[in-house]
Amino acid sequence: MMRTRPLKVALLGCGVVGSEVTRIMTTQSHDLAERIGAPVELAGIAVRRPNRVRAGVPTELLTTDATALVKRGDLDVVIEVIGGIEPVRTLITTAFEHGASVVSANKALLAADGASLHAKAVEHGVDLYYEAAVAGAIPLIRPLRESLAGDKVNRVLGIVNGTTNFILDKMDSTGAGYSEALDEATALGYAEADPTADVEGFDAAAKAAILAGIAFHTRVTIDDVHREGLTEVTAADIASARKMGCTVKLLAICERAADGRSVTARVHPAMIPLTHPLASVREAYNAVFVEAEAAGRLMFYGPGAGGAPTASAVLGDLVVACRNKLAGTTGAGESAYTRLPVSPMGDVVTRYHISLDVADKPGVLAQVATVFAEHDVSIDTVRQQGKDGEASLVVVTHRALDAALSATVSSLRKLDTVRGVASIMRVEGE
Amino acid sequence: MMRTRPLKVALLGCGVVGSEVTRIMTTQSHDLAERIGAPVELAGIAVRRPNRVRAGVPTELLTTDATALVKRGDLDVVIEVIGGIEPVRTLITTAFEHGASVVSANKALLAADGASLHAKAVEHGVDLYYEAAVAGAIPLIRPLRESLAGDKVNRVLGIVNGTTNFILDKMDSTGAGYSEALDEATALGYAEADPTADVEGFDAAAKAAILAGIAFHTRVTIDDVHREGLTEVTAADIASARKMGCTVKLLAICERAADGRSVTARVHPAMIPLTHPLASVREAYNAVFVEAEAAGRLMFYGPGAGGAPTASAVLGDLVVACRNKLAGTTGAGESAYTRLPVSPMGDVVTRYHISLDVADKPGVLAQVATVFAEHDVSIDTVRQQGKDGEASLVVVTHRALDAALSATVSSLRKLDTVRGVASIMRVEGE
Structure with a gap:
């Protein structure tokens, strides 16, 4: 039986991901309604430049006043795909205060200040979901938080940044140097004009912080993550790795210490054997290994970025957040009970x-x-x-x-x- | 804040998986309690042979009267790891009627009669979870049902039976014939004394039915699945595959028809290119590709069977079922709204x-x-x-x-x- 009042959703940001979210919400509204149990309605889209042409985005929904949008009071869910710390933190908090659950793709904010956002969500009885913040469309947050909730994760090891994997893959397959490979990545749209966040490992470090926190049920921020980028990796390093039967990947590694009393999280280039499944992750793909005591070694693989894959993750979270709203409940919140410290x-x-x-x-x-x-x-x-x-x-x-x-x-x-x-x-x- | 009344859990069956579930529930009770928000207590374990020695299983909890156990009326969750259709179907239904949610690893029952079980669960306001029924510890049911809930899955293609993958891997790597490889699998405990369910594809077909139903939001039973086993695969077939740059795998394939108006589900041996990620899935491992419209191609990989991995999946479901009980809610039920027919x-x-x-x-x-x-x-x-x-x-x-x-x-x-x-x-x- 379908409820008639639609759930109201606001979108903050309408770039590549936001446009794709809008497109799917519009074209697949029937499927979303069936899966949620009620229709969903896009109530407003906050953008900075309302006059920019966005194919398929209804212009009457656009507003430049994001604050007024999240303060409407009738929103069920706010989707945030702006990125960065402020004004997003304030907007999300305001959305919580006005009773909306939030679906975010914002790794920087979650890695910097996830704990206080989680606390705010709990305070206001709403959900905070962010599957899209780590490894694009690859389901990782929910499997770690729910499917492995009865297991003990000891290690998360993965390629979580597509740009750097593309660069290293090029260096490995063509013998190119770092600059040359970066130029190609930029030309093909895999690297941004300012590639710092990717090549210096900030992006991967934010994801490592989020994964470590969830995997070990503790709090880890980006400042806890040891970070080395790949700007100093040379063609000679890659050749050297080959001689050892290895390749070079920028890895995010989160580990529980052998004595179980602390955890570590780090991002750096590393040699891995060609026989390791991560060695065959090519181009801009992501893949994450999870080692758990009972489950053994699991791997999750897929596109780690891009408008459509990220939108897929956002919409999965949206469906769950909407179902919870309908049921008058919330999903599992942050679980940081182990309070395990992060070692250097x-x-x-x-x-x-x-x-x-x-x-x-x-x-x-x-x-x-x-x-x-x-x-x-x-x-x-x-x-x-x-x-x-x-x-x-x-x-x-x-x-x-x-x-x-x-x-x-x-x-x-x-x-x-x-x-x-x-x-x-x-x-x-x- | 922890609730003091513990949640009560009954276990039906205490073989390899049940013993492991008991062991983890006993040794990791603190972690489970923290993750659920309340302690969980094992209230009873139904077994056929109470005198069999089961290390670490409290004998005072054992009973041969499974029916009386599920009728207690004070159970929050019943875990079913017996397998087969009856008496399990009746036990699960009785558990629902007495207010318990059910976590099951029973692919045969779910593939034969999932729809009526789901309906019963909804009728009684309880959950039915079964992550362990498909691909052991690999999170697959929950990602399909929740993470990809906002996407359109077009294809699921995977290796979902470890026994047959072990046999084919041996044939491929050693040139052995089918019987010889089966003997080795039996000797190493990968194949059962009567290997019919595995080698004739019944096990994989049950999993294909479950996956197709969830992926396409429709109803698929094992009878809808075209099934061919691997008993007729010869060493010559494998050699022939090699000549084509392929290997042979027993695949479960669920597809949406090109016109979107029907689906198909099938299990049969097939040649796949050595460059395909599934080609490198060795021994008894499982791996499943999911192709979705927005997410693109995702892969999930891990151990597909075994006591500990299956227990990991069961306990993940247990944590979620218990959280729902505490919150007085249920998770998303069966979603079969598309009513897409299954084509031959x-x-x-x-x-x-x-x-x-x-x-x-x-x-x-x-x-x-x-x-x-x-x-x-x-x-x-x-x-x-x-x-x-x-x-x-x-x-x-x-x-x-x-x-x-x-x-x-x-x-x-x-x-x-x-x-x-x-x-x-x-x-x-x-």
């Missing part, structure tokens, strides 16, 4: 691939090996190559604390016989 | 790989090609091999209706020059 990068256990330029004379390897031993770092393999009085040493370590590995590198730099550290990269996914 | 196999559009033993004389290819043309089936490639008066023709078609392809094969069998049809296999995943 030094506490992470990982492996290093270190490439050193050294003097080509006897005793160098012994000197280098001594430095590793002094820091309690065990060496897995060493490859030595000499040419014209110069030589290079490529050392791959066993697993050790990042702090010890990092201290080892500092000590190596001080050796007279070490002319330079050509590259350092972590090795993951084994 | 003949309406499916696919490609055939046909291997013919033919007389090695001039004009045979022309005869064979004429038969294809008469059925409006277009040929993609033909490979001809002759030896000692005998020859073989391997034909790969373009996409055509299965009915036309099947009729073509019947006509080919009638040709004097065709001595036999050595193998027929569909080609998918392109």
